[in-house]
Amino acid sequence: MASSRNPYPHMKTTTTGPVIATLMFELVNSPCDATGILMGRLDHRQDTRFNDADDQPTISDRYSMVLEQAAVCRDCDGFYNDDGSINEGAYRRMVPPESDSRVIGWFRFRRYSRLVPSLREVVVHENLRKRAQALVQRGFMYSIWSYRMSDSDSLHSYHYSFLRRFDSVFQPVSVCILNLK
DSSP: OOOOOOSOTTEEEEEOHHHHHHHHHHHHTOSSOEEEEEEEEEEEEEEEEOOSSOSSOEEEEEEEEEEEEEEEOOSTTOSBOTTSOBOHHHHHHHSOGGGGGGEEEEEEEEETOOSOOOHHHHHHHHHHHHHSOTTTGGGOEEEEEEEEEOTTSOOEEEEEEEEEEETTEEEEOEEEEGGGO
């Protein structure tokens, strides 16, 4: 299999504290493990650096998926079927047709589990990625969330990972929460 060039070598996810806090609140208060859609936009920034030794500037492209909203599926069965195909009715209850261009990824919340995609989640990811806007397809994200409580129920810990699939492998994407730096 020939390796294609990475279209977004410096990809990161940018969001704000209120978006993450709202998502965490929805997930923890969910009666079951939850799934949902991540909405936002793809930002592109070009950095130009000048060096005294070179007469040519160095130009680097920086891409960021800006997470602006998360739509949680209220149905405990999620928005996909057992075989990984998308349940159109459940999907449309979260994402109306006019919001299709804002879909940048999806998430899954599983209590007390590892942050590793299952085989079904890989199939769901590919099915959703094919539906995504062409510009976002190669940077389409998958976020896994987990929640644990200590034995004494005094410590609640949240774990999450943002991933994107490139060359058939999920790669981690750095997350920048703007007002929590």
